[in-house]
Amino acid sequence: MLDIILLLVLLFFTSFLSAAESALSSLKQIHLKSDSKEKEKTRESELLKFWLENPNELLTTLLFIKTISYSSMIFTGIYLIKKIYKENLYIGISFFTLIILVLLFSEMIPRLIARNNIYGVSKTLIIPLNTLRIVLRPLIRLFIYISRLIVGIFKIKVKDQMFEITEDEILTFLKAGTESGVFEEGEEEMITSIFEFSETTVKEILTPRRDVFALEAESKIDDVWNEILDQGFTRIPIYTETIDKIVGTVHMKDLLRYDKQTGENPPIKDFMKEAYFVPITKPLVELLEEFKLKQLHMAIVIDEYGGTQGIVTIEDLLEEIVGEIRDEFDQEEENIQQIREKIFDIKGDTPIEEINDKLEIEIPLSEEYDTISGYIQDKLGKVADVFDQVKGDNFVLKVTDVDNKRVERVRAVIIEQEKEE
Known part of the structure; x- marks a missing residue:
């Protein structure tokens, strides 16, 4: 009976550790800032800030205790199974059942709960986890020192800030939010433009x-x-x-x-x-x-x-x-105008990326040019004249207007490629 109680306690304890690991690994600064009670500076909020700034000790504590708990639970389970059953068939079935229970109640269910309430679970479990960290601090610091020593041998740079939110993560959340209707498409474009702005010259x-x-x-x-x-x-x-x-x-x-x-x-x-x-x-x-x-x-x-x-x-x-700001002197003229099906009139200073997006073609990009005019001059290897042509895989570009050695307008004809059978 005592063995069964010990097994259940270990099962519950590993569930607690899995939930804590999942929630704290997903915790970001934004979760703290979104909580209205954060201004009160509670013990939990201070510990969560400490976790985000110094994750190594708590993470090592989690891994250390979790390893010991899982090992103890498996040994206890094996001992209990062998004690109850003598035949190998029943032992095998019981051991397989134990693995299923561990996966469900020690891993999958706790992690699912934690992922759906990251801040709540983190706030609930941070104090007991921190208590374990304090008790095991000497041992934990020894493990951290040894691990850093080993990593240092391979000259791998270790970051202490493990849970900083990155630009890619923000853009991913933003895209998902737009697809689910949380953000308007215009809002997504503006926020994305702000990130691109910081990288533009x-x-x-x-x-x-x-x-x-x-x-x-x-x-x-x-x-x-x-x-x-x-x-x-x-x-x-x-x-x-x-x-x-x-x-x-x-x-x-x-x-x-x-x-x-x-x-x-x-x-x-x-x-x-x-x-x-x-x-x-x-x-x-x-x-x-x-x-x-x-x-x-x-x-x-x-x-x-x-x-x-x-x-x-x-x-x-x-x-x-x-986006574009027009005043009373700006002329409303589109860079790309469709003449008829698969035939377009394009201004010479239209960016290559805009043409590729709208016409669904692949004009090569290069540091040597940015516009359709530059691309044509580059491909021709000379100053373009009216009627000069440049051919691509599925398009033909024909110069229709030149002013002062500059391509003013281009006629683009899209050619449908034959589908391979």
């Missing part, structure tokens, strides 16, 4: 120099006034000789101070302010912080030789997070 979002509207410093206001109004930009780069020598910027509100009635026609440089320059490799996170601190809205992007690569504005940065 100015090079990926700048307005290239060929598309930059800039004015020569000696230009007279009357001579360029209509052009300024037509372009509709509030900030304009100013250069001397060539656009590689940008010397400042002009704000539209400063130009409005100009009074034609005076009869003067000053050069635009008289209204110029100092330009802000950034390298093409600057991360967007750093640039946004600089814009905020310096109260700037535009920067001139330069390469390693000091040449102008383009411009970047605070609007460009915000669009990386919230």
Whole structure:
């Protein structure tokens, strides 16, 4: 009878350990912050914080006690079975039954309960588990020291912070939440954009120099006034000789101070302010912080030789997070327009990834180019002319418009591949 009671106690104890291991292994800082009672700083919450910051001792305690408990339970079970049954057949059946009971009540059921209430189970079991840790501390620390010594021989770096939530985990939770209806698709896109924002550089979002509207410093206001109004930009780069020598910027509100009635026609440089320059490799996170601190809205992007690569504005940065922001001067023109079935008209500066996604084709990506124009020039190995063609596995790209050696428009024809039988 005593043997049966001991076996049941060990079964219950291993269930407790499995539940604790499962819950604590899944516990994150977010579980603590989501609990409204966390502000009270209870004993349980303090211990859970300790667990997240220093998991090694508690985890080793769990593994140590669990190993001893399982070993004791198996030995007790075998002893009890042999004591009751003498025939090998009954011993085998009883031992198999014991294994099933251990799997169900010591592993599967406790872990299932713990996974469905991670914080509640962790909070309930942390105090008794911590008590065991304190009692066994000398032995546990010895095991930790030995394990680190062995791991050190193989030069494996050990992290103490075992349960930090990672970016990939957040994005996985976010995707699952969107699929289950917890988040709207737009919310998922915005949060994903925030993570991508931290890894993006100015090079990926700048307005290239060929598309930059800039004015020569000696230009007279009357001579360029209509052009300024037509372009509709509030900030304009100013250069001397060539656009590689940008010397400042002009704000539209400063130009409005100009009074034609005076009869003067000053050069635009008289209204110029100092330009802000950034390298093409600057991360967007750093640039946004600089814009905020310096109260700037535009920067001139330069390469390693000091040449102008383009411009970047605070609007460009915000669009990386919230999507495209249109104002009254922006033209509603899609990058890709369908002409008829499997035939598309594409703007030359359309990103390759956008084309691949929308047309479901696989134009190769490369660091040498970002747009369909760059891809065509790269494949041709020369400056593209109208009617030039580039063929892929299931598409043909035909240049339909070129302006100043730049591909403006491309006709894409999608070719259906024959299915292999």
